[in-house]
Amino acid sequence: MNTAELAATIDHTILKAEAMPADVDQIVAEAMEHGFASVCVNGIFAAGVVHQLADKAKNPKGVKACAVAGFPLGAMKPTMQAIEATGLAKDGVDEIDFVAHLPHLIDKDLPMAKAEYTELVKAARSVNPKIIIKVIVESAALMNGVSEAEAEARIALACQAVRESGCDFIKTSTGFHPAGGASVQAVTLMKKHGQGIKVKASGGIRSYDDAMKMLDAGADRLGCSAGIAIVSGAKAASDGY
Amino acid sequence: MNTAELAATIDHTILKAEAMPADVDQIVAEAMEHGFASVCVNGIFAAGVVHQLADKAKNPKGVKACAVAGFPLGAMKPTMQAIEATGLAKDGVDEIDFVAHLPHLIDKDLPMAKAEYTELVKAARSVNPKIIIKVIVESAALMNGVSEAEAEARIALACQAVRESGCDFIKTSTGFHPAGGASVQAVTLMKKHGQGIKVKASGGIRSYDDAMKMLDAGADRLGCSAGIAIVSGAKAASDGY
16 A cells, blocks of 8 residues: 555544644645545534635645534434534535444444434435445444453444444544544454445554554544654655665 | 532533433432532433423422533534534523633634624523523633643633623533643632633542532532532531541
8 A cells, every 4th residue: 555545545633622723724734735535623614624625726636524523422412413414514524424322332222323323314415415424433432341242242233223324434433532542353343244334443543553453454444633644654664664 | 518508519410422321310310319500411311301300309409400512622613502502402401511612712712702602692592591501611721831821811711701692600621621620720710700600610520629629719510420429528527537
């Protein structure tokens, strides 16, 4: 995988509460320079990022606009989260990463999980039928402290709910949960049970080595704020350092 | 201050992503038993908590229902956060704690901060004119790494925006930010510059001693998940242990 191919897997991400408009502008500029898959921001910045990325002369590689909904707790009312997603779709984002309500997955309640995701995806696609929807399931919180069998059952159920509700990606982590971020184990289970949905690994991916581990485990997309360090590592590796 | 008076200052709080319905039920039961000021939950639980607290036979002390909006990043679109608050008001909550967009406060941009808070408070009060609104300003993130003068200027501006937009409380912290939670310094500055608004200290208040420090600094309300430990400490103290 060369540097451009690696960059094209990365959602260049800035989600911290104190991110300033200038910080977001920098992320957008970096994404257009390196050809990252998308710029991923909080909703307040979504319309501005869409506007900047719409300049095809400055964005020849077609970097997408991505925003989060129900982030990072997944504990808004599902209807409100769907309204938030609809607003983001109206703002013109190409992709939405929303946080699943964890109790539905901890309870392995497939009907409730599917109802939650379906409401959001239908609402967002009523505005943009092609919008990409990623469901963040906070895999470390689901998997820590339970048996391997229970962890796998939870991830399998999450995959089923994501797939059957018509969402595009299952995503490991918000990067904000104290239980931790992406793991090779989580990505491997998501690939095993995904059956057609894609996998985004996110949370704690800080280096070229971290990124390659996730891609080797089968991740289709990476979410990270360290995209520049990661592609610089890629450059160094291919330069023989 | 006796145990009942201490309990009446506490918003008994459960906001973690993996909080299960049974965990919330327990918090509600504890709040009604001890006479806490309110039960503070994520939006998905708001209507259920309102329903449980409406039973006056079980809730003779009149514990209030409180829910959060734009939580914990304060980085949704302000309009969407106002819509979320309006939904919570329709669900019947008595109080809403929402997160201020930090860049407005870091920039000391009074018009933007006031516009954000005013939009939300007007929307929520269109449903319930008496609803109590608390503005979480993530004081540790505002105050860390800057001069004392700058920290005070930011808190003073936040107080002004909260007051002039007609909100009721300034609140220190979400409890989720890596910069930390409430501090005596933050509460003291909020009392100094509040000029009529109340102060809620929250984040990292885990013991009777923590609680008393915040109350001694002038806090009118405390937000904590350790309410039982705190009032047990109060009991122990008044029992001479």
